[in-house]
Amino acid sequence: MSPPEPPTTLKVDKSVTLSLDDEFVTVTEHQSNYKLDHYGIINAAVTPTSLTITYVDGNELEIIHYRVRPEEHVQATTWTQHLLTRAYRHAQPFKRLKVIINPFCSGAVRKFRTLAAPILAAAHCHFDVEETRYKGHASEIAEQIDLDAYDAIVCCSGDGLPHEAFNGLARRPDAVKALATMAVAMIPCGSGNAMAWNLFGTDDVAQAALAIVKGVTMPLDLLSITQGDRHTVSFLSQSLGVLADSDLKTEHLRWMGDHRFIYGVLTTIAQRTAYPCELAFKTVMGDKVEIQEYYERARGQSLASPDMLTEESGTGSSGLPLKYGTVRADIPEDWEVVSGEGLSSFYASNMAIVAKDTNFFPAALPSDGLLDVMTVFDTIGIVGALDATVKLPQGKCFELGDVHMRKVSAYRLTPKEKEGCISVDGEWYPFEAFQVEVHQGLGRVLTNLRHAYHV
Numbered sequence: 001m002s003p004p005e006p007p008t009t010l011k012v013d014k015s016v017t018l019s020l021d022d023e024f025v026t027v028t029e030h031q032s033n034y035k036l037d038h039y040g041i042i043n044a045a046v047t048p049t050s051l052t053i054t055y056v057d058g059n060e061l062e063i064i065h066y067r068v069r070p071e072e073h074v075q076a077t078t079w080t081q082h083l084l085t086r087a088y089r090h091a092q093p094f095k096r097l098k099v100i101i102n103p104f105c106s107g108a109v110r111k112f113r114t115l116a117a118p119i120l121a122a123a124h125c126h127f128d129v130e131e132t133r134y135k136g137h138a139s140e141i142a143e144q145i146d147l148d149a150y151d152a153i154v155c156c157s158g159d160g161l162p163h164e165a166f167n168g169l170a171r172r173p174d175a176v177k178a179l180a181t182m183a184v185a186m187i188p189c190g191s192g193n194a195m196a197w198n199l200f201g202t203d204d205v206a207q208a209a210l211a212i213v214k215g216v217t218m219p220l221d222l223l224s225i226t227q228g229d230r231h232t233v234s235f236l237s238q239s240l241g242v243l244a245d246s247d248l249k250t251e252h253l254r255w256m257g258d259h260r261f262i263y264g265v266l267t268t269i270a271q272r273t274a275y276p277c278e279l280a281f282k283t284v285m286g287d288k289v290e291i292q293e294y295y296e297r298a299r300g301q302s303l304a305s306p307d308m309l310t311e312e313s314g315t316g317s318s319g320l321p322l323k324y325g326t327v328r329a330d331i332p333e334d335w336e337v338v339s340g341e342g343l344s345s346f347y348a349s350n351m352a353i354v355a356k357d358t359n360f361f362p363a364a365l366p367s368d369g370l371l372d373v374m375t376v377f378d379t380i381g382i383v384g385a386l387d388a389t390v391k392l393p394q395g396k397c398f399e400l401g402d403v404h405m406r407k408v409s410a411y412r413l414t415p416k417e418k419e420g421c422i423s424v425d426g427e428w429y430p431f432e433a434f435q436v437e438v439h440q441g442l443g444r445v446l447t448n449l450r451h452a453y454h455v
Contacts, residue, residue, distance in 0.1 A: 006082035007075055012051055012066040020083060025053075027064075039448075041087040042123040042213050044080045051076050053083075054122045059206035061118050091214045097127035098150045099187075100138050100165070102157035108189035112156045116187050116209035123213040127154070132161070142168025145182065152183040152446055154212060158190015159236055163425040166222060166443060170233045175319055176442070179222065183444040184235075185212050192355035192426060194236055199447040201454030203356060215446030219367040221350050222443040225424060226326040227434040233320070235443060236425040237354055238436060240413065241275040241345035241376075242385070244423040274378045275420055277340040280331045282324070282410040282437075284370055288398045291407055295363035299452045320439060324410050327435035331412060338375075344385070345376040346413060348436065352395075352453040359395035362455050363407075366447075369440030370407040377402070395455065410437035 008020040017028040024035040036055055043054040051066045068076050084093070097120065101108050109131065120127055132138050142153060142165040155161035162184050169178040188196035188203040196203050199218075200211040223234040285291050324332060331337065340346075347354075348371050352364040361372040380388065380402040388400055397403050414433040415422075422429040 007079050008082070010051075010072075010076060010079040012068050012072055012076060014069075016066055018066075018079070020079075020086060022086075025083065038087045038089075039214060040210065041083065042119065042210070044083050044087075046073065046076045046080050048073060051080065056119055056206060056210045059115060059204055061122055061206075063122075088214065090216050092151065092217075093124070095125045095151045095213070096149065097125055097152050097154050097212070098141070098145060099127050099129040099154045099156060100141055100161055101129060101131045102138075102155075102161055102189070103131045105157045105189045108156045108187075111189055111205045112187055115205040116156070119206060119209040119213065125213060136164065138164035139168035139171070142166075142182075143171050145169075145178075147174075147178060147181050150182065152185050152212070154185050154187060156187040156189050158188070158192055159186075159194050159426050160190070162186055162195050162235060163427055166233050166235050170222075170320060179442050180444060183217050183446050185215065185446040187212075192358075194351055194354050194426075195445075197353040197356060198351045198453040199445055199449070201448070211448045212446055215448055216450065217444050218447045218450065219441030220443040220445045221367050221369060221371070221441060222439045223350060223371065223436050224320055224322060224439060225429075225434055225436050226322070226328075227430060227432060228327075231320070231322075231326070232424070234350070234424050234436070236351055237347065237349040237423070238413075238429075238434075239345070239347045239423045240277070240415070240420065241343060241347075243345045243347050244421045274341070275343050275346075276416040277343055277346075278412075278414040278416065279338040279340045279343070279346070279375070280335045280412040281338065281373070281406060281408045282332070282334070283336045283406050283408050285407040286336075286405075288405055291363050291405055292398060294407070295365065298365055298368060302451055320442075322437065324435070324437050327412060327433050335410075335412075340375075340413075340416075342378040343375065344378045344380060345374070347374045348372065348408075348411065349374075350438075352455045358393040359455055360392055360397060362395035362397070363405075364453060366445075366451070366453065367441035369438050370409060371411070371436065371438050373406045373408055373411065375404045375406075377404075410435070412436075 010018045019026040023038055026033055026035050040055040045052050049068060051068050054063050101112055103109050138161045153165045155165055165184045169182055172178045186195040187205055187208050193203040196208050200208050225232050225234055349361045349364060350371055352359055352361045354360050364372045384402050388403060391400060397405055412435040415431055420431045422431055
């Protein structure tokens with residue numbers, strides 16, 4: 001005999017009815033009612049005399065109490081367990097979190113303590129907090145973290161600390177196991193906050209904390225970058241040219257907010273429009289229509305699994321294996337070599353949104369093993385560049401004839417000049433040749449979606 005169905009309706013406090021459906025709890029009280037979204041409910045508990053529901057409404061933590069009579073206690077306990085099962089669904093409750101805060105990131109400590117920490121605590125997450133003291137400190141913390149003690153590393157910062165966290169995990173002797181085990185998440189406290197926008201659809205601190213509480217683990221492609229003797233990883237983007245200069249050379253203008261990007265583009269193209277280099281791609285798709293059709297087919301699919309990664313990479317192996325070798329190896333014969341003499345902007349991304357309100361890569365997917373690459377040449381002209389400056393952030397790259405799009409599994413970029421800017425995940429990299437290849441689904445992140453980005 002199958003067990004009885006748990007109750008979906010509960011009467012408490014004489015005149016209050018609580019009803020569960022697929023998405024909401026409907027509270028009916030004195031002939032009026034209101035709804036609580038399951039996603040916002042982070043805890044519920046029954047004592048011998050009361051029922052308490054804790055939820056997040058917007059960026060506020062709310063708690064409601066109802067009196068429970070002795071004869072209602074058993075049913076209230078069963079109903080509450082049923083509520084929590086529905087509220088968390090596929091998400092792991094009571095996550096164990098290593099919180100890393102960049103105190104040099106404007107307001108990060110205050111934002112975490114006042115907006116995020118109360119939500120994590122109310123959800124009964126177990127977390128400890130450490131503030132970074134110098135650049136690279138987050139990498140050291142991730143490199144030494146006990147994989148059995150935590151479910152995720154939570155970075156209170158911009159995209160710089162997640163970059164450090166992934167690189168710290170990648171430096172471990174058990175790098176493949178560490179990256180495929182330890183999720184990385186963000187409490188957005190920076191200016192771009194691309195990770196939060198892609199995975200949570202917001203840069204609101206309280207909503208990001210809720211997304212971590214309710215988040216599910218998702219595989220994420222990571223990118224190996226070899227440059228000289230260095231081997232690092234990227235989770236977000238690599239860029240060179242007008243867009244890289246516009247980002248890195250306007251760091252001092254963060255106070256301008258969203259206008260900083262447009263200002264940076266305009267001042268950069270007024271001084272320089274070409275960044276000569278040599279490009280080589282392991283191209284998988286180079287046609288815009290093909291890329292869009294592929295995205296529509298693939299966006300709802302789970303594209304990578306831990307079993308695939310274990311078989312390909314060998315869990316517990318030392319370091320990250322490189323299918324195409326390093327930047328110092330010969331370019332493979334089956335790669336496409338492209339002249340970059342008139343290159344104006346190069347941008348490769350693993351995510352759709354590269355900064356707030358900047359959806360450069362609307363066909364990007366988290367774990368399809370492919371990197372989206374945009375190239376723009378100086379033939380676009382000033383008028384075309386201004387048009388692109390407006391349309392690219394709106395996800396209209398496929399509508400712009402002078403913007404070339406590819407999906408690749410690897411590439412190499414070799415600058416022909418001695419000075420310039422290379423940005424990796426928003427960080428300065430040396431201005432010299434580098435090679436990138438994709439490790440499909442190797443990383444882990446927390447998201448409130450399942451197989452795609454918020455776009």
